Amino acid sequence: MTTKTLSVVEVLELCQPLLSASTKTLRVFPAGERAEEAYGPQEAARCNEVLAAVGDAYGLVVPWFEATAPEQPSALEVALSTYFDLELGSWRPVAESSGDVEEIAAGPSGLAALPGRRRIEAEGVPAFDAFAAGPAGEEAIVLILPSGVPATLFRPWLEELSDDRLVITYENPYLFGQWRTLDTPEGDFAEETALVGALLGAYGITRAHLIGICGGAPVGVAAAAAFGDRVETLTVLHPDLNFGAGVMRTPFQKQFQSVLAGAAASADRARDTLGLFLDPNMLFGVEPRLAPYILYPYGDVELFHRYAKQNYALMAYDANEAARAITQRVLIATSSTDRMTHPETARHFGDLVRGEVRVEERESGTHHDILIPDPEVYTMLREFIGGGA
Numbered sequence: 001m002t003t004k005t006l007s008v009v010e011v012l013e014l015c016q017p018l019l020s021a022s023t024k025t026l027r028v029f030p031a032g033e034r035a036e037e038a039y040g041p042q043e044a045a046r047c048n049e050v051l052a053a054v055g056d057a058y059g060l061v062v063p064w065f066e067a068t069a070p071e072q073p074s075a076l077e078v079a080l081s082t083y084f085d086l087e088l089g090s091w092r093p094v095a096e097s098s099g100d101v102e103e104i105a106a107g108p109s110g111l112a113a114l115p116g117r118r119r120i121e122a123e124g125v126p127a128f129d130a131f132a133a134g135p136a137g138e139e140a141i142v143l144i145l146p147s148g149v150p151a152t153l154f155r156p157w158l159e160e161l162s163d164d165r166l167v168i169t170y171e172n173p174y175l176f177g178q179w180r181t182l183d184t185p186e187g188d189f190a191e192e193t194a195l196v197g198a199l200l201g202a203y204g205i206t207r208a209h210l211i212g213i214c215g216g217a218p219v220g221v222a223a224a225a226a227f228g229d230r231v232e233t234l235t236v237l238h239p240d241l242n243f244g245a246g247v248m249r250t251p252f253q254k255q256f257q258s259v260l261a262g263a264a265a266s267a268d269r270a271r272d273t274l275g276l277f278l279d280p281n282m283l284f285g286v287e288p289r290l291a292p293y294i295l296y297p298y299g300d301v302e303l304f305h306r307y308a309k310q311n312y313a314l315m316a317y318d319a320n321e322a323a324r325a326i327t328q329r330v331l332i333a334t335s336s337t338d339r340m341t342h343p344e345t346a347r348h349f350g351d352l353v354r355g356e357v358r359v360e361e362r363e364s365g366t367h368h369d370i371l372i373p374d375p376e377v378y379t380m381l382r383e384f385i386g387g388g389a
Contacts, residue, residue: 006087008050008094012060013112014087015080017150017176018292019061021299027077029066032085032288039067043095050094065091074278076299079291086288112152115159120170122198125191126182128173130199134162139207139232141385142199143169144216144223147311148297149371150176153290156373161381165209170199174306175297184302187264187309189222189317196223200230209385211235213370214341218242218317221349225322233385234355235331237370237377240341241319241349248344257315263308270305274298290371323352331384333360333377335369358384 012019019026030037039047047065055062063080073081084091116132131151132140141161143154151171161167171177172195174185185191196219200208208231212220217239224234240253263270276282277298283291297307330353334346343361350357360380370377 008088009054009058009060010112011084011087012051012054012058012062014152015083015292016060016112017152017296018076018080018299019063021296021303022061022076023300026063026080027066027070027073028063028081028084029069029073029077030085030091031069031078031081034085034090035069037090037092039091039095041067043067046097047091047094050097073280075280075282075291076278076295078280078283079288079295082288083292112155114151114155118202120198120202122201125194125198126173128170128195128198129177130168130170130202131158132166132168132203133158134166135164136203137166138204139209140166140168140203140205141209141211141381142196142205143167144196144210144212144220145169145171146213146215146371147172147314148175148307150293150296153293153371157378160373160375160378165385166203166205168199168203168205170195172310174310175303179303179306184267184306185309187313189218189313192219192310192314193222193226195219197227200227206230207232209233209235211237211381212239213237215240215311215314218314218319221319221322221326222317224328225325231328233329233331234326235333235381235384236346236349237333238335238338238341239332239346239349240315241323241345242315242317243320243323243345243348243352244318247348248342250339250342252340253315253342257312260308260312260315263305264312267301267305270308271301273308274301274304277304285366287368287372290368293371294368319349320352323349324354326353327355329356329358329384329387331358331360331381333362333370333380335362335366337363338366340366340368 044067051062114131118130120130121127151169158167210220217236224231263273332346332350334343336343350359
């Protein structure tokens with residue numbers, strides 16, 4: 001997520017969520033501008049020797065380097081290879097290196113580590129991991145992330161917004177951390193809201209500023225309605241909300257929800273469906289530096305089955321009643337050209353809430369733009385949250 005060239009260790013750290021989720025070793029190969037670089041057998045072997053040594057030294061899951069693009073690489077492998085091309089640059093220095101691994105790659109930088117990791121244990125929900133930055137207190141910004149997107153992607157948000165306020169986010173226990181130790185979830189939407197309640201309770205938050213991002217918007221809306229005075233403001237960014245047949249949804253939303261319904265029905269259906277998401281064509285239009293994070297739920301069949309259950313529940317949640325119960329100040333940000341979540345949905349939400357509403361609608365921009373670190377977005381959020389002080 002930076003402009004400087006990163007080390008092998010740093011890139012591997014950033015890609016750990018996807019590498020760890022995959023049930024098989026993923027392959028990487030020269031991609032992007034360096035797709036035509038030639039590597040001989042000895043050079044490819046050296047790259048794999050370095051990767052293996054780095055993995056052993058720092059406890060990282062590593063991919064397997066191929067000298068050229070293999071036949072039928074998965075979307076996961078194309079995404080990783082492109083990411084390595086962007087962040088690492090050429091594999092040439094690794095291929096031509098000699099000596100101990102310590103001479104080739106620096107140790108873990110902490111670049112992917114999230115601040116303030118804390119295990120939250122509360123009645124009625126599985127234990128889950130939360131992350132926090134900024135001064136402790138009863139007021140906090142709470143980031144509610146899109147389903148299945150690792151919190152690592154939002155480290156810049158924690159850093160940028162925590163100058164004068166506590167900023168907290170968390171990961172769903174059925175999809176992250178020790179998810180394999182939990183039974184397959186039922187896709188209970190009420191549990192999503194309960195996780196936010198557990199978070200507020202654990203940190204003693206009485207003045208929360210909820211920010212629901214994309215698929216996190218339904219949880220933000222439900223939590224704002226459920227927790228009343230404990231929530232001071234609500235922000236929804238490119239919200240994926242469902243208000244019934246009378247409110248526009250994009251073709252993508254309708255098709256994706258239908259696909260999720262099938263994959264949620266059984267593990268076998270999920271296995272049959274997963275191939276759709278492993279097609280490299282899925283990456284068309286996706287920002288390359290976002291791809292390894294967005295593809296996280298597709299690294300494992302059981303993980304994808306769980307994700308389908310959880311995300312289907314989010315997309316199917318009828319937000320009408322909760323929206324009408326919201327009296328807090330609300331910020332809505334969308335784009336008139338968002339082809340994944342319809343801007344009309346965002347406008348309709350603004351019409352329903354009873355609190356003061358501010359709408360920011362850009363004339364252009366994709367759905368995924370909001371996931372890219374952007375100083376203008378951070379400024380907008382700080383100004384809105386501080387506007388009622």
